[in-house]
Amino acid sequence: MSAIKFELIKKDPGSAARLGSLTTTHGRIETPIFMPVGTQATVKAMTPEELVEVGSQIILANTYHLYLRPGHELIARLGGLHRFMHWDRPMLTDSGGFQVFSLGELRKISEEGVNFRSHIDGSRHFISPEVSIAIQEALGADIAMCFDECPPYPAEQSYVKKSLELTTRWARRCKEAHSRPDQALFGIVQGGMHPDLRRESAKQIIDIGFDGYALGGLSVGEEKEIMHQMMHECTDILPEDSPRYIMGIGAPEDLIEGINAGFDMFDCVMPTRNARNGALFTSFGRINIKAAIFEEDQSPVDPECGCYVCRNYSRAYLRHLYRSQEILASRLNSWHNLQYYLDLMGKARSAIDKGEFAGFRREFYAKRNLSPSL
Amino acid sequence: MSAIKFELIKKDPGSAARLGSLTTTHGRIETPIFMPVGTQATVKAMTPEELVEVGSQIILANTYHLYLRPGHELIARLGGLHRFMHWDRPMLTDSGGFQVFSLGELRKISEEGVNFRSHIDGSRHFISPEVSIAIQEALGADIAMCFDECPPYPAEQSYVKKSLELTTRWARRCKEAHSRPDQALFGIVQGGMHPDLRRESAKQIIDIGFDGYALGGLSVGEEKEIMHQMMHECTDILPEDSPRYIMGIGAPEDLIEGINAGFDMFDCVMPTRNARNGALFTSFGRINIKAAIFEEDQSPVDPECGCYVCRNYSRAYLRHLYRSQEILASRLNSWHNLQYYLDLMGKARSAIDKGEFAGFRREFYAKRNLSPSL
Numbered sequence: 001m002s003a004i005k006f007e008l009i010k011k012d013p014g015s016a017a018r019l020g021s022l023t024t025t026h027g028r029i030e031t032p033i034f035m036p037v038g039t040q041a042t043v044k045a046m047t048p049e050e051l052v053e054v055g056s057q058i059i060l061a062n063t064y065h066l067y068l069r070p071g072h073e074l075i076a077r078l079g080g081l082h083r084f085m086h087w088d089r090p091m092l093t094d095s096g097g098f099q100v101f102s103l104g105e106l107r108k109i110s111e112e113g114v115n116f117r118s119h120i121d122g123s124r125h126f127i128s129p130e131v132s133i134a135i136q137e138a139l140g141a142d143i144a145m146c147f148d149e150c151p152p153y154p155a156e157q158s159y160v161k162k163s164l165e166l167t168t169r170w171a172r173r174c175k176e177a178h179s180r181p182d183q184a185l186f187g188i189v190q191g192g193m194h195p196d197l198r199r200e201s202a203k204q205i206i207d208i209g210f211d212g213y214a215l216g217g218l219s220v221g222e223e224k225e226i227m228h229q230m231m232h233e234c235t236d237i238l239p240e241d242s243p244r245y246i247m248g249i250g251a252p253e254d255l256i257e258g259i260n261a262g263f264d265m266f267d268c269v270m271p272t273r274n275a276r277n278g279a280l281f282t283s284f285g286r287i288n289i290k291a292a293i294f295e296e297d298q299s300p301v302d303p304e305c306g307c308y309v310c311r312n313y314s315r316a317y318l319r320h321l322y323r324s325q326e327i328l329a330s331r332l333n334s335w336h337n338l339q340y341y342l343d344l345m346g347k348a349r350s351a352i353d354k355g356e357f358a359g360f361r362r363e364f365y366a367k368r369n370l371s372p373s374l
Numbered sequence: 375m376s377a378i379k380f381e382l383i384k385k386d387p388g389s390a391a392r393l394g395s396l397t398t399t400h401g402r403i404e405t406p407i408f409m410p411v412g413t414q415a416t417v418k419a420m421t422p423e424e425l426v427e428v429g430s431q432i433i434l435a436n437t438y439h440l441y442l443r444p445g446h447e448l449i450a451r452l453g454g455l456h457r458f459m460h461w462d463r464p465m466l467t468d469s470g471g472f473q474v475f476s477l478g479e480l481r482k483i484s485e486e487g488v489n490f491r492s493h494i495d496g497s498r499h500f501i502s503p504e505v506s507i508a509i510q511e512a513l514g515a516d517i518a519m520c521f522d523e524c525p526p527y528p529a530e531q532s533y534v535k536k537s538l539e540l541t542t543r544w545a546r547r548c549k550e551a552h553s554r555p556d557q558a559l560f561g562i563v564q565g566g567m568h569p570d571l572r573r574e575s576a577k578q579i580i581d582i583g584f585d586g587y588a589l590g591g592l593s594v595g596e597e598k599e600i601m602h603q604m605m606h607e608c609t610d611i612l613p614e615d616s617p618r619y620i621m622g623i624g625a626p627e628d629l630i631e632g633i634n635a636g637f638d639m640f641d642c643v644m645p646t647r648n649a650r651n652g653a654l655f656t657s658f659g660r661i662n663i664k665a666a667i668f669e670e671d672q673s674p675v676d677p678e679c680g681c682y683v684c685r686n687y688s689r690a691y692l693r694h695l696y697r698s699q700e701i702l703a704s705r706l707n708s709w710h711n712l713q714y715y716l717d718l719m720g721k722a723r724s725a726i727d728k729g730e731f732a733g734f735r736r737e738f739y740a741k742r743n744l745s746p747s748l
Contacts, residue, residue: 041694044701070669078690313460
């Protein structure tokens with residue numbers, strides 16, 4: 001008995017794009033969907049009410065960070081992550097695997113798990129598949145992820161093969177350890193940038209059987225073209241009736257390519273992180289609000305956007321806030337960028353619903369004077 | 375013909391406290407009132423909508439900062455400060471005098487005005503009474519302030535006397551220079567911590583005649599008792615039918631003492647600045663949210679507070695956000711502190727309305743285990 005129910009509503013005739021509905025313990029999600037990242041139990045600079053206003057249906061929180069601070073046991077004693085952070089809608093936690101790989105210091109991987117030191121205070125820690133599942137069950141998100149090893153890029157084929165096999169053994173242990181009936185568990189496909197290894201990993205993970213399937217280990221330094229190619233390598237063998245998730249990507253065009261390849265869920269820090277650096281997404285491409293050209297510009301960030309920021313503030317004001325290092329700059333920029341991402345997903349869903357995703361994708365690139373990488 | 379209309383509604387029988395109504399170009403204010411400080415055309419970490427939600431009726435912006443960045447002429451070309459920052463209610467600008475004194479570098483005062491260097495980029499600037507009024511007219515707040523000299527503390531009586539006389543001559547020039555019919559102009563009483571000089575300054579400023587009167591030069595390092603004493607030194611000679619404003623103070627008890635002495639308007643960065651440092655105001659006194667005692671505390675910041683923060687978040691979560699240096703920490707802490715300040719003003723008004731301000735003041739101190747300084 002799965003803790004989620006995925007319904008495939010419609011398949012686009014001109015692409016692998018699909019429209020779906022994912023029902024979780026805390027509510028229903030329309031797919032394809034983008035999940036804002038709430039690393040430390042907050043999507044940076046946003047309140048939960050604002051997340052709902054921009055159209056967020058599900059958010060992601062980071063197991064690695066919350067395990068280190070304030071600690072998953074504390075959060076469990078306070079009633080779980082939903083209550084702790086005042087978010088009562090669907091939520092997903094990652095496994096900590098990628099963060100141990102990218103943030104943990106003096107990392108040492110063994111069959112049993114990973115020893116590392118905290119990036120906050122240097123203290124020693126150990127996370128295994130069983131520990132990751134215990135942390136995620138304590139946090140209590142609607143969807144948990146298997147603890148995986150994310151190989152570096154570039155990496156030797158032989159290393160990547162050993163790594164994906166370890167990820168498979170860990171996935172088996174995660175499934176074994178997982179016991180929370182109101183929480184789904186997704187498997188993660190690794191295999192680096194090697195098409196055959198991606199397929200091999202996918203087969204092994206599908207063999208174990210999970211509530212959903214994710215691609216891990218993308219956006220680790222590879223070319224866009226390779227990233228987009230990897231999205232197509234194993235979708236034909238992923239079960240059609242399970243949700244498919246690409247972890248940690250990406251730019252708007254990466255989401256479009258992911259949807260085009262048949263994926264349903266995405267997450268990335270890009271909209272919020274870029275916002276804090278003054279980079280704003282618009283229907284005609286990216287702008288940097290600190291540019292002198294916006295000094296007296298009374299127009300909104302994106303005339304095609306109807307968000308709170310675009311309705312009420314000029315580019316000139318946003319430029320002033322950014323140059324003055326005001327907190328409101330991070331707030332308004334994050335707000336707009338998340339609205340952009342969620343609107344893009346909404347438009348993609350609507351295009352799939354009308355059977356017009358291929359045209360929508362063409363138009364997306366044309367408005368930005370870009371071409372697809374594939 | 376004044377750009378504002380002040381109506382004295384009621385006088386408290388047991389104190390000098392007064393209930394009033396101040397009508398400005400952008401709307402009506404109930405007094406006594408606290409004005410959140412929007413230094414750089416934003417009250418730090420807050421949107422205008424949130425300011426309204428916590429009960430803000432009028433906000434203050436800093437002439438010195440906005441003159442330096444983005445520049446008052448730019449703001450005027452963009453339609454004025456109200457439109458620039460998306461705030462359509464009453465607003466007051468200070469004259470820049472205090473900031474030139476506290477932030478400007480290599481400051482050199484002459485009869486004509488003040489030469490100084492920008493604290494942002496070291497560039498040279500000159501502000502005179504006429505320049506300050508021109509900047510404030512360009513910004514377009516409902517209430518402008520006279521350009522004054524704020525003497526340091528401690529200071530020789532002879533220096534303070536010369537200084538207040540310069541402030542008087544500058545006040546005359548400000549009134550002469552001021553021409554915007556939809557903007558009121560307030561005079562500023564100086565005189566340091568010398569009761570006789572305060573009275574002398576007040577007489578000179580009243581003699582010139584302004585739409586309202588302010589006490590400047592308080593909270594510059596003096597003892598609380600002296601600050602509170604100064605509040606009483608000249609209220610008996612300030613015109614009863616004009617609004618009275620104490621600039622740049624203060625702690626909640628300073629506001630209570632100001633109201634008790636017959637003042638109507640206050641501003642201070644304390645609620646927002648303290649918030650960003652984790653210091654929160656409550657009905658039982660100040661707490662610091664980073665304290666270990668709050669680690670698992672599920673209660674709201676102040677059980678007597680009904681604000682968005684206290685309705686939805688625990689002390690444990692706010693402590694986590696603060697320790698994790700999250701932007702949401704600054705947001706929620708500022709929100710609560712401003713609500714506390716505005717609620718305190720609302721309760722004071724209600725107490726005056728019932729003729730019970732003296733009892734309200736006694737209870738305010740009793741709940742905090744404090745005594746009035748006077």
